[in-house]
Amino acid sequence: MRKKIVAGNWKMNNTFQEGIKLVEEIINNEKTKPSNAVLKIIAPPFIHLASISDKLKSATGFASAAQNCHHETAGAYTGEVSAKMIASAGANFIIIGHSERRQYFGETNGVCVKKIDMALKENLIPIYCVGEKLEDRNDNNHFKIVKQQLQEALFHLSLSEFNNIVIAYEPVWAIGTGITATAAQAQEMHLFIRNEISNKYGNKAGAELSILYGGSCNANNAKELFACADVDGGLIGGASLKAADFITIANSF
Numbered sequence: 273m274r275k276k277i278v279a280g281n282w283k284m285n286n287t288f289q290e291g292i293k294l295v296e297e298i299i300n301n302e303k304t305k306p307s308n309a310v311l312k313i314i315a316p317p318f319i320h321l322a323s324i325s326d327k328l329k330s331a332t333g334f335a336s337a338a339q340n341c342h343h344e345t346a347g348a349y350t351g352e353v354s355a356k357m358i359a360s361a362g363a364n365f366i367i368i369g370h371s372e373r374r375q376y377f378g379e380t381n382g383v384c385v386k387k388i389d390m391a392l393k394e395n396l397i398p399i400y401c402v403g404e405k406l407e408d409r410n411d412n413n414h415f416k417i418v419k420q421q422l423q424e425a426l427f428h429l430s431l432s433e434f435n436n437i438v439i440a441y442e443p444v445w446a447i448g449t450g451i452t453a454t455a456a457q458a459q460e461m462h463l464f465i466r467n468e469i470s471n472k473y474g475n476k477a478g479a480e481l482s483i484l485y486g487g488s489c490n491a492n493n494a495k496e497l498f499a500c501a502d503v504d505g506g507l508i509g510g511a512s513l514k515a516a517d518f519i520t521i522a523n524s525f
């Protein structure tokens with residue numbers, strides 16, 4: 273079902289104690305202005321996940337996410353964390369294919385396929401990230417790249433599997449740079465993604481898909497971005513590290 277979602281991707285920030293303090297601030301702050309219509313997702317580092325998932329259980333309108341998972345169930349993969357473990361920690365979502373994973377850890381669309389399948393197997397909802405680099409946009413290849421990211425990582429799914437997918441459009445040139453896509457650029461790409469999904473899975477699947485925008489989305493520009501017809505919320509990096517900003521963004525619909 274299409275939902276309004278604001279997800280905070282903490283990336284590799286916050287010690288365990290800082291993370292607990294931040295999530296407490298977010299929950300307390302939100303109590304003063306509850307917006308249950310918006311699902312707020314917190315994606316902390318792995319070590320925070322069980323404690324934060326537990327804290328969020330007693331708050332209304334919240335869920336937790338991992339930022340990544342390994343694509344095998346278990347085994348000799350030193351330093352890795354499986355989707356099964358993430359589910360057992362109480363999380364509900366997994367961010368998959370973030371551009372930082374693609375850039376620094378060599379994740380390909382092919383690896384994303386395996387991670388998406390594993391997440392679905394564990395009843396976790398993948399937030400699958402797509403987005404073009406600056407050179408792709410300058411060369412007018414942005415639609416082609418995003419289409420390929422959709423086709424190669426998602427289009428093996430059945431319709432019922434696909435119904436459990438959330439997509440985040442994150443132009444790489446906008447992530448952590450302070451440069452946001454204009455509302456028109458975001459809307460244009462979100463509509464393109466929705467149409468691609470409708471072509472593959474039917475109009476109902478397209479209409480029910482939640483598509484989040486990510487890339488320097490903050491308390492000042494969220495309203496304009498979220499007002500776009502095909503933008504269903506945001507995947508927020510830097511601005512999710514301050515409780516007040518995260519809540520302002522979640523209340524920007």
Ligand code: PGA
Pocket residue numbers: 281442446447448449450486487488489507508509510511
């Ligand atoms: P940013 O990151 O909001 O700091 O640009 C977004 C993301 O990477 O999800």
